[in-house]
Amino acid sequence: MSEETKHIALVCPGGPISRDLANKTSEIAAASFGERAQLHFHPQCFVEAGHFAGSDAERSAAFLEVANDPKYDAVWFARGGYGACRLDDGLFTKLNATAHEKTYLGYSDAGMILARLYQGGIGKPVHGPMPTDLARPGGEQAIARALDFLVTGGAETLEATAKSGGKTVAFNITVLSHLIAADWAPDLSGHIVLLEDVSEYLYSIDRAMFAILSSPKLRHAAGVKLGRISDIPENDRPFGQSEEEIVAYWCARAGVAYLGRADIGHDADNKVVPFGANQPS
Amino acid sequence: MSEETKHIALVCPGGPISRDLANKTSEIAAASFGERAQLHFHPQCFVEAGHFAGSDAERSAAFLEVANDPKYDAVWFARGGYGACRLDDGLFTKLNATAHEKTYLGYSDAGMILARLYQGGIGKPVHGPMPTDLARPGGEQAIARALDFLVTGGAETLEATAKSGGKTVAFNITVLSHLIAADWAPDLSGHIVLLEDVSEYLYSIDRAMFAILSSPKLRHAAGVKLGRISDIPENDRPFGQSEEEIVAYWCARAGVAYLGRADIGHDADNKVVPFGANQPS
Numbered sequence: 001m002s003e004e005t006k007h008i009a010l011v012c013p014g015g016p017i018s019r020d021l022a023n024k025t026s027e028i029a030a031a032s033f034g035e036r037a038q039l040h041f042h043p044q045c046f047v048e049a050g051h052f053a054g055s056d057a058e059r060s061a062a063f064l065e066v067a068n069d070p071k072y073d074a075v076w077f078a079r080g081g082y083g084a085c086r087l088d089d090g091l092f093t094k095l096n097a098t099a100h101e102k103t104y105l106g107y108s109d110a111g112m113i114l115a116r117l118y119q120g121g122i123g124k125p126v127h128g129p130m131p132t133d134l135a136r137p138g139g140e141q142a143i144a145r146a147l148d149f150l151v152t153g154g155a156e157t158l159e160a161t162a163k164s165g166g167k168t169v170a171f172n173i174t175v176l177s178h179l180i181a182a183d184w185a186p187d188l189s190g191h192i193v194l195l196e197d198v199s200e201y202l203y204s205i206d207r208a209m210f211a212i213l214s215s216p217k218l219r220h221a222a223g224v225k226l227g228r229i230s231d232i233p234e235n236d237r238p239f240g241q242s243e244e245e246i247v248a249y250w251c252a253r254a255g256v257a258y259l260g261r262a263d264i265g266h267d268a269d270n271k272v273v274p275f276g277a278n279q280p281s
Numbered sequence: 282m283s284e285e286t287k288h289i290a291l292v293c294p295g296g297p298i299s300r301d302l303a304n305k306t307s308e309i310a311a312a313s314f315g316e317r318a319q320l321h322f323h324p325q326c327f328v329e330a331g332h333f334a335g336s337d338a339e340r341s342a343a344f345l346e347v348a349n350d351p352k353y354d355a356v357w358f359a360r361g362g363y364g365a366c367r368l369d370d371g372l373f374t375k376l377n378a379t380a381h382e383k384t385y386l387g388y389s390d391a392g393m394i395l396a397r398l399y400q401g402g403i404g405k406p407v408h409g410p411m412p413t414d415l416a417r418p419g420g421e422q423a424i425a426r427a428l429d430f431l432v433t434g435g436a437e438t439l440e441a442t443a444k445s446g447g448k449t450v451a452f453n454i455t456v457l458s459h460l461i462a463a464d465w466a467p468d469l470s471g472h473i474v475l476l477e478d479v480s481e482y483l484y485s486i487d488r489a490m491f492a493i494l495s496s497p498k499l500r501h502a503a504g505v506k507l508g509r510i511s512d513i514p515e516n517d518r519p520f521g522q523s524e525e526e527i528v529a530y531w532c533a534r535a536g537v538a539y540l541g542r543a544d545i546g547h548d549a550d551n552k553v554v555p556f557g558a559n560q561p562s
Contacts, residue, residue: 050521051484082484085491089534178488181462182495203332203363207459210366214463240331253370 006073006151007038009066010131012045014109015081016053017132019046022078025131028143037151042066045078052083060088063113067099067123074150077106077113079132084112085178092116099123105146106130108198108266111175112184118169118275119186127170127194127264128157128272138268149272158278159263159271161192161225165280170194170227170264170273177208180215189220192259194273195247196227198266202239205229206246213254223257228265287432288319289355290347291412293326295390296362297334298413300327303359306412309424318432323347326359333364341369344394348380348404355431358387358394360413365393366463373397380404386427387411389479389547392456393465399450399556400467408451408475408545409438409553419549430553439559440544440552442473442506446561451475451508451545451554458489461496470501473540475554476528477508479547483520486510487527494535504538509546 010022022041029037044062047054054062066075077084103124104117114125128149129142136142149157162168169188171179173195179185195212197205212218229243241249244261251258263271291303303322310318325343328335335343347356358365384405385398395406409430410423417423430438443449450469452460454476460466476493478486493499510524522530525542532539544552 051516051518052521082488085488089495174488177462178458178492181458181492183497184495207363207366207455211459211462214366214370214465216464235332237332240333 003036005036005038007040007071008074008076008150009069009072010039010041010045010076010078011059011062011066012053012078013059013063013087013113014052014083015079016048017045017078021131021134024134025143028140029147032144032147033151037147040072041078052086056086056088059083059086060091063087064091064094067102068096070098072102074103074105076146076150077104077110077130079130080106080108080110082109084109085182087113092120092122095122103150105150107170107270108172109175111171112179114275115171115179115184115186119184125275126272127275129270133268133270136268142268142270145272157272159194159273161194161262162273162278163280164192165278166222167191167277168194168273169275170196170262173197173205173208173212174200177211180212180217185217188217190222192223192225193218193221194225194227194262194264196262196265197229199231199233200229201233201235202241202243202246203235205243206239209246209250213250213256218254218256221256223259224251225259225262227262228267230266284317286317286319287354288321288352289357289431290350290353291320291322291326291357291359292340292343292347293334293359294340294344294368294394295333295364296360297329298326298359302412302415305415306424309421310428313425313428314432318428321353322359333367334360337367337369340364340367341372344368345372345375348383349377351379353383355384355386357427357431358385358391358411360411361387361389361391363390365390366459368394373401373403376403384431386431388451388551389453390456392452393460395556396452396460396465396467400465406556407553408556410551414549414551417549423549423551426553438553440475440554442475442543443554443559444561445473446559447503448472448558449475449554450556451477451543454478454486454489454493455481458492461493461498466498469498471503473504473506474499474502475506475508475543475545477543477546478510480512480514481510482514482516483522483524483527484516486524487520490527490531494531494537499535499537502537504540505532506540506543508543509548511547
């Protein structure tokens with residue numbers, strides 16, 4: 001376990017966070033890791049512009065600044081929400097050698113950026129908890145897990161699939177379906193694809209799974225695992241299949257292996273999934 | 282104006298309809314067109330299986346049966362809802378010479394089928410009202426318009442863009458974003474693309490427009506026109522842009538012309554948009 005100090009920059013590519021949330025996150029970091037975890041909240045995190053944490057230009061500039069700054073070891077997305085796909089499309093070509101070495105941690109809407117980074121072979125994209133998870137029941141555990149990963153790389157923070165020795169990615173289902181349509185999604189041949197979602201009707205999950213598993217991007221995937229789908233709204237008529245039946249159905253139609261459940265989701269138990277090939281534990 | 286009788290078969294690729302709705306639609310047809318409009322509701326329209334008008338196999342078989350039957354001049358989708366993307370993927374290769382000559386009319390979820398037909402050069406896919414629109418205020422007008430198109434091909438039923446002499450398609454925004462991801466969408470180069478939606482948050486519309494306009498399928502589109510986005514739910518914070526600003530924003534980013542408003546939507550005014558090249562009026 002390394003004892004060096006990790007400098008972690010936080011930005012908000014979608015919605016903003018409060019200073020109170022930033023302070024609480026810093027307190028958890030200090031209590032668990034002392035000097036070894038230094039959190040640097042970019043002022044952009046607290047800007048409010050309509051739905052977003054600042055204009056598209058402000059959010060793009062903040063991300064580019066911290067990604068390219070050699071004083072930070074990692075970029076931690078402080079919140080999802082919506083807006084990462086609105087960042088300047090050209091910024092991914094402006095990421096420097098430093099940015100190509102960094103870890104990028106987040107999930108949900110931030111998966112838009114993780115996908116672009118992974119598609120471009122830039123840095124280490126990682127699916128895992130964000131400060132905004134503090135608002136969830138048991139949220140402190142999620143934050144502590146993310147910090148543990150960022151500071152020590154602790155194997156106990158990882159989702160089991162990410163210790164299997166195979167290539168792994170994790171995405172929000174709705175985000176991935178849009179990434180694929182936008183041609184922002186990496187080729188997932190040979191990958192185990194972990195999926196999760198929140199607050200979507202089962203028919204929306206079904207439609208997104210149709211899109212994802214009909215796509216050439218998944219045609220040669222090693223398999224799909226389903227994380228948790230939480231807060232599913234009740235529809236005017238029951239869908240007639242569970243979320244697991246839906247995912248297994250579309251996997252079977254596509255000839256892609258359904259490999260069971262994954263330990264990710266919009267909740268405190270959300271484990272860490274580094275993208276790409278991983279070492280068996 | 283042709284005086285021959287048109288035989289119109291109705292099926293439900295997504296959700297079911299009631300016999301009452303079928304009867305009312307037939308009454309409108311009889312009152313307006315007498316013997317010239319013969320509606321044939323397939324029994325599958327009334328089957329209920331969970332969310333759907335029968336199992337995927339039942340819905341697929343009913344569609345294939347009426348499409349391939351030479352006694353019908355047109356297939357009219359009686360309702361959208363959700364489920365057209367679950368039809369047997371292989372059925373589009375089983376459509377016979379008769380099916381290749383027919384008109385197919387519907388919209389919303391039925392756009393999944395219109396896209397596949399258009400991609401395959403099969404028949405005449407047309408975006409327009411369905412019997413289920415009877416439940417909307419002024420719905421009888423919508424049904425009468427669709428019948429007028431099917432029986433007489435009346436030019437006054439058409440959306441203005443469909444009389445411009447250019448190539449035109451029309452889609453529900455959410456459906457099109459999923460079609461593109463699934464690689465079911467036709468190449469829309471040279472087309473004016475008319476878009477509409479219902480009951481989606483503005484951030485969902487924005488995300489879908491990101492996906493649609495980032496896609497290679499739209500890269501060489503002749504332009505985009507926005508129909509109506511109705512019943513937009515209120516979000517916890519205002520999005521900060523109108524639906525027209527959203528569409529114009531993504532068009533500008535993609536370098537695709539935004540050409541203004543279109544007269545389509547989930548409402549009684551929904552005009553008819555035949556896919557493909559049209560004759561200037």
